[in-house]
Amino acid sequence: MPTKPPLGSGITEWQVGAEVAKLNVNGRVVDIQVEEDTPLLWVLREQLGMTGTKYGCGVAQCGACTVHVDGAALRACAMPVSAFNEGQKIVTIEGLSPNSSHPIQQAWLALDVPQCGFCQSGMIMAASALLAANPKPTEAQIREEMTNICRCGTYNRVIAGIQRAAGIGTSG
Amino acid sequence: MNAITNPSRRGLLATVSSALGAFTFGFHAPLVKSAAAQGSAGVPEINVWVVVRPGDTVVIRIARSEMGQGTLTGLAQLVAEELECDWSKVTTEYPTPGQNLARNRAWGNMSTGGSRGIRDSHDYVRKGGAAARMMLVQAAANGWGVAAGECSAANSMITHGPSGRSTSFGAVAAAAARLTPPTDIPLKDPKNWKIAGKSIARLDTAEKLNGSQVYGMDLRLPGMLNAAIHACPVFGGKISAIDSKAAEAMPGVKHVLRVGDNAVAVVADTWWRAKKALDAVKITWDEGQHASASSAAFAEVIKAGLDAPEAAVGNRNGDARAALVGAAKRIEAVYGYPHQNHACMEVMNATALWTPERCEVWTPTQNGEAALAATAEAAGLPPARCEVHKIHLGGGFGRRGAVHDWVRQAVTIAKQIPGTPMKLIWSREEDMLQGRFHPVTMCKLQGGLDAQGNLVGLHMRISGQSIVAGIFPQNIRDGRDPVAFQGLNARGGEADIGYTIPNLLIDHAMRNPHVPPGFWRGVNLNQNAIYLECFMDELAHAAGKDPLAFRRALMGNHPRHLAVLNAVAERVGWGNTAAPINGQPVFRGLAQTHGFGSYVAACAEVSVSDTGDLKVHRIVAATDCGHAVNPQQIAMQVEGSFVYGLSAALHSECTVKNGRIEQANFDTYQVLRMDEMPKVETIILQSGGFWGGVGEPTIAVAAPAVLNAIFAATGKRVRDLPLKHADLRRA
Ligand code: FES
Ligand code: FES
Numbered sequence: 001m002p003t004k005p006p007l008g009s010g011i012t013e014w015q016v017g018a019e020v021a022k023l024n025v026n027g028r029v030v031d032i033q034v035e036e037d038t039p040l041l042w043v044l045r046e047q048l049g050m051t052g053t054k055y056g057c058g059v060a061q062c063g064a065c066t067v068h069v070d071g072a073a074l075r076a077c078a079m080p081v082s083a084f085n086e087g088q089k090i091v092t093i094e095g096l097s098p099n100s101s102h103p104i105q106q107a108w109l110a111l112d113v114p115q116c117g118f119c120q121s122g123m124i125m126a127a128s129a130l131l132a133a134n135p136k137p138t139e140a141q142i143r144e145e146m147t148n149i150c151r152c153g154t155y156n157r158v159i160a161g162i163q164r165a166a167g168i169g170t171s172g
Numbered sequence: 173m174n175a176i177t178n179p180s181r182r183g184l185l186a187t188v189s190s191a192l193g194a195f196t197f198g199f200h201a202p203l204v205k206s207a208a209a210q211g212s213a214g215v216p217e218i219n220v221w222v223v224v225r226p227g228d229t230v231v232i233r234i235a236r237s238e239m240g241q242g243t244l245t246g247l248a249q250l251v252a253e254e255l256e257c258d259w260s261k262v263t264t265e266y267p268t269p270g271q272n273l274a275r276n277r278a279w280g281n282m283s284t285g286g287s288r289g290i291r292d293s294h295d296y297v298r299k300g301g302a303a304a305r306m307m308l309v310q311a312a313a314n315g316w317g318v319a320a321g322e323c324s325a326a327n328s329m330i331t332h333g334p335s336g337r338s339t340s341f342g343a344v345a346a347a348a349a350r351l352t353p354p355t356d357i358p359l360k361d362p363k364n365w366k367i368a369g370k371s372i373a374r375l376d377t378a379e380k381l382n383g384s385q386v387y388g389m390d391l392r393l394p395g396m397l398n399a400a401i402h403a404c405p406v407f408g409g410k411i412s413a414i415d416s417k418a419a420e421a422m423p424g425v426k427h428v429l430r431v432g433d434n435a436v437a438v439v440a441d442t443w444w445r446a447k448k449a450l451d452a453v454k455i456t457w458d459e460g461q462h463a464s465a466s467s468a469a470f471a472e473v474i475k476a477g478l479d480a481p482e483a484a485v486g487n488r489n490g491d492a493r494a495a496l497v498g499a500a501k502r503i504e505a506v507y508g509y510p511h512q513n514h515a516c517m518e519v520m521n522a523t524a525l526w527t528p529e530r531c532e533v534w535t536p537t538q539n540g541e542a543a544l545a546a547t548a549e550a551a552g553l554p555p556a557r558c559e560v561h562k563i564h565l566g567g568g569f570g571r572r573g574a575v576h577d578w579v580r581q582a583v584t585i586a587k588q589i590p591g592t593p594m595k596l597i598w599s600r601e602e603d604m605l606q607g608r609f610h611p612v613t614m615c616k617l618q619g620g621l622d623a624q625g626n627l628v629g630l631h632m633r634i635s636g637q638s639i640v641a642g643i644f645p646q647n648i649r650d651g652r653d654p655v656a657f658q659g660l661n662a663r664g665g666e667a668d669i670g671y672t673i674p675n676l677l678i679d680h681a682m683r684n685p686h687v688p689p690g691f692w693r694g695v696n697l698n699q700n701a702i703y704l705e706c707f708m709d710e711l712a713h714a715a716g717k718d719p720l721a722f723r724r725a726l727m728g729n730h731p732r733h734l735a736v737l738n739a740v741a742e743r744v745g746w747g748n749t750a751a752p753i754n755g756q757p758v759f760r761g762l763a764q765t766h767g768f769g770s771y772v773a774a775c776a777e778v779s780v781s782d783t784g785d786l787k788v789h790r791i792v793a794a795t796d797c798g799h800a801v802n803p804q805q806i807a808m809q810v811e812g813s814f815v816y817g818l819s820a821a822l823h824s825e826c827t828v829k830n831g832r833i834e835q836a837n838f839d840t841y842q843v844l845r846m847d848e849m850p851k852v853e854t855i856i857l858q859s860g861g862f863w864g865g866v867g868e869p870t871i872a873v874a875a876p877a878v879l880n881a882i883f884a885a886t887g888k889r890v891r892d893l894p895l896k897h898a899d900l901r902r903a
Contacts, residue, residue: 035423035445042444046398051390052383054566056517057600061838064517093383105381112373112804115812116240117380118387118517118566143847149838151517151567152240153815155849157808 022086025050026095029086036082040074041065043081044092052093052121056149063148066122066129067092073129093121096128103165104128113161115152122148127162136166216349218307220267220278221251221300224345228328230257232301234264235272235279236289237538238376239565239572240812241867242805243289245374247297249801250290253368254301254360257341258328264375269540270559283539285573285691287768287865290801294863299357304348306357311348312339362799362860371804376564388521388536388563393593396523397426398443399585400450401596403435405605406459406831407686410434415454422449431584439589443597462686462831467510470612470685470828477635477681478506478616484650484682486657490675495629499620503714505707507617507891509699510825512610512692513833513841518566519603520578523595524586526551531558531583536565538573546576550583569816570691574643575608601836608690609826609833611637615703617710620675625715627726629675632660632703638682639696642689656680658696659765659872660704663729666769666864667697669704670733671726687828693816694871697767705763705876706891709883719762719880720746732796732859736773737764739794739855744775753779753789761880763873770864771796771857774814776850776877780885784900788818788848788878793870794855798862807854809866814852817874819843822895842896 020033025048032047039058044050044067053076056064060078067076068091069084084090096102100109104127107113114120123146130137130145137145142162150158217223223231232251238244248264272279280296305325312330313320316337323332331338362369379385404410414436416428424445429437436455440446477483496502522535524547531551537543540562548555560579565572582596598606613636620629638653647654658667660678669678692698712722720741727734741762744750750758756779764773777790793810800806823842827834835841879890882900890898 035448038444042442045390046442046444049392050383051386051392054387054517055389055519055597055600057838059600059837059839062517096382100378100381108381109373109377112377112808114240114374114377114380115242115808116517116565116567117376117385118240120380121383124381143849146846149517149843149845150815151515151569151843153812154808155815155844155846156811156852159846159849 021081021084023081023084023090024086024088025090026092032081034081037080039077040067040079040081040084040090041076044076050092050094054118054121056119056122061149062119062122063126064119064122066125066148068125068129071129071132073126093125096124102128104131104161107161107164111157111161111164113154113157115154119148119150119152123150123154123158127158127165131162131166136168137162139163216346218304218345218348219300219353220275221297222255222304224308224341226342226345228258228340228342229261229263230255230328230341232262232264233267233279235267235282236293237282237284237540237562237565237568239284239538239568241289241809242374242802243284244376245372246290246801246805247293248375249368249372250294250298251301253365254298255305256325256327259367259372261328262375266562268559268561269544272541273544273555282541283573284568285538285570286695287867287869291769291863291865298359302357302359303353306354307348307351308341308344310351311344315339315344315347368801369799371802374805385564387518387566388523388534389518389566389597391523391534391563391595393523393525396593396595397439397441397589398446399437399439399594399596400443400446401431401435401437401581401598401602402450402455403602403606404457404459405833406457406462407688408462409457409459409831411436411455412458413456419449419452422452425449427589428453429585429588431581435581437581437585437596439585439594443595447599459831465686465831466829467827473683474612474614474636477683478614478633480635480681482681483633483679484652485677485679487660487662487669487676487678490629492629492631492675492677495675496618496620496631499628500623501621501714502618503621503710504616504618505710505889505891506614507703507706508614509612509702509893510827511612511687512820512824513604513607513826513835514569514571514690514692515604515841515843516567516569516571519598519600520571521595521597522579522582523593524582525593526583526586527591529557531586532561533559533579533583534561534563535579535582536563536568536572537576537579538565538568538570542574543576543579546579547583550580551587569693570695571608574691577606600838604836604841605833607826607833608688610692610698611639611689611696612685612687613637613699615699617703617707619707619711621711621715625717627673627711630673630677632678633681634679634703635681636683637689638684639689639691641682641684651682653680653682656696657700659700659767667767670730670764670766671723672729673726685828686831687833694868697765697869697872698817698820698875701763701765701872702876702879705765705873706879706889709761709880710889718747723762723764732771733764733766735857735859736771736794736796737762739857740773740775740792743792743853743855744777746775750777756781756787757885758789759881759884761877761882761884763876763880765869765872767869767872768865769797769862770866770869772869772873774870774873774877776881778878778881778885780882780900780902782901786882786895786900788850790851790853791874791877792853792855793873794857795866795870796857796859797864797866798858798860800856800858803856806856806866810854810870811852813868813870814874815844815849817871818848818878821875821878821893822848825894
């Protein structure tokens, strides 16, 4: 019988099948206790209390759950926690920057990009990963790479925000 | 290429660790700013709209719901304008529905739908701001022993002109709160606005940039459990049997419950565990009388309605039938519009805490008062012993307004676990299958032209679903749904037809399927504008006339409709050939309508490749909403409206098979994404003199402008949506 670890926030009981994982989230290594098929999204939201990462579809369609793993955008709803180890650096919207100082966050503020805002954590994480990989994307590249859904319809301001953060003018 | 990369899956998790203390994740109370009746933080309110704290912070109360449309900022601008306060010190808070009830609806209607946030409350919120300013000024004047008329307010300061003395709002707020409110409250001429009417940045952006904005789904209460739910996917069906043995043995599961007679919920410590266990519950449904219903079968019912002798008349003048018989040329077409889901990015959710004495609910809602009524009913308690805390909405679009089915469910579950806060979150699949859908309709249009190509008669027969019949059946009079004719009404309302047609008949044969309808952003204006504006194009073509010139000839008595149409035509240079893009010729289409009190028009520029691929390059849109409170927010609503409208035009539909909706997630309910988003140019006409809504009307012109441009490009009339089913290769 393995030693039962203390319970994390949200989890009220340890049961067979619940394992413990170490994750590196926003620069800190945390131990979490959860069934191994639990999607990373729900570990972030329910075990770690980081609710900035959103559930929108659960099937890797909408991008509301986008986080960075070793700098690349990843849809956390479709990846089981067992796919990660503590050597991988997971960054959520809460850890993107101190004081919302990332150029994408600053551009978003300047252009009033969000409407309801529910998709925006994912948008910002996808956009910041895009710029990390491609600091001067063309508009066509932005449109192609940014596949997140926004039902309020902020797309044109998202494009303008990425261009502003990249220091390139809008084209028309 | 998709930017998303997934790391490779690794095997089992790390071995047991004993240290779990890296973070402390205490429960946090809901971050809901709630207005106490006596003012926030013990500071007395000046009136129900305004609290001034000692440090001069001005708290403006917002009764309507903010769901992304910017109404919170706009309403605050209107109050601040009259209050003459320092905008940089403005914060907002929501009064609760329970407080509104207890104070005899001091904040008026809390319903946030029909693009009414500003247009229905501008008068009393501005008066609230003005009255508070008058009381602050009076309090300062009393303190100085001078006449209030010698004092003025600006930027949260009150100055006595003759002596030059001044004081701050905060310093006199307590005294002002004790004064008798004025009854004669003059308002500023909008021409003199300094805060309202300006493209001021939203008040609610910062928290949406770092994950700190709390949506209903994010709420946590001490000791809270989580629930996942599955209702019978066939509307009207019931639970026949439940086998929950396997689910009950799963980790974290506390209860497997019946919710009414048609839904099963699993309550667990976390939502993910509840959801997984719910999937393991074996439910046998009694699917009821609609078990074999289908969209195809219902289409036959609607089709029959197109020629049915009985129909409710919405607009009539002259004798359209006779004019059609006598016309030199007669054109006929049948259009259709499918069911749609609101598909808010945040799925339905509510947190409820029930005890025998009291019930509290925390939920994103467009109508706190309706949510309170639903709570009280489901709780079996009087409304005075219930409360609803409005949480920021992750989209609403009409889904979170009229019907609070998810709130009833949450309370019904909470009632079975008294004293335990319980958060119900729908899965996306549940949200898609249990929607309140955009009504399904068809329209047969018959138009008659004389020998000169003038329109002499028009008959529009709409057949299909009525939202009002499904939600407020008491408002159906003599079989007539008053909302069915949005954008087609005779003059004098908020949604009037923009053409004078000598012989006109617009009627509606109501045919209701078992799929529950809802007010879907834009409501009935959406399909009505497609029907009328596409057929106007067909008539112009049959008359051998330019679509703009053909419309203009009928719009002499409708100057505001005409002004927005002219504005877009002028901006695009209608009549000139558009410059090709990437070697593809570009074609244009027009549409205009009137709805929610505003006049809107659009010109779409599209190209269609030889293989039939559609590209919408640019849309120029014009809105005349009378008074524009925040032009940038209006532009954002116009841009967003095209996303919503083009999603429906290009991709989205909900179809029914075996009594249930077939599209369960965004893989099958497809929506517009960034790669297809056209450029949008927004022209805001501020003709003044009236207050129109801006969140919805533009959706209605998205589809017809694109469909008319497609005809210009291909010679093909697409009369059924979504466009993904159409073969657009040139005829
Ligand atoms: S929630 Fe992960 S992609 Fe939609
Ligand atoms: S801002 Fe509301 S879904 Fe994107």
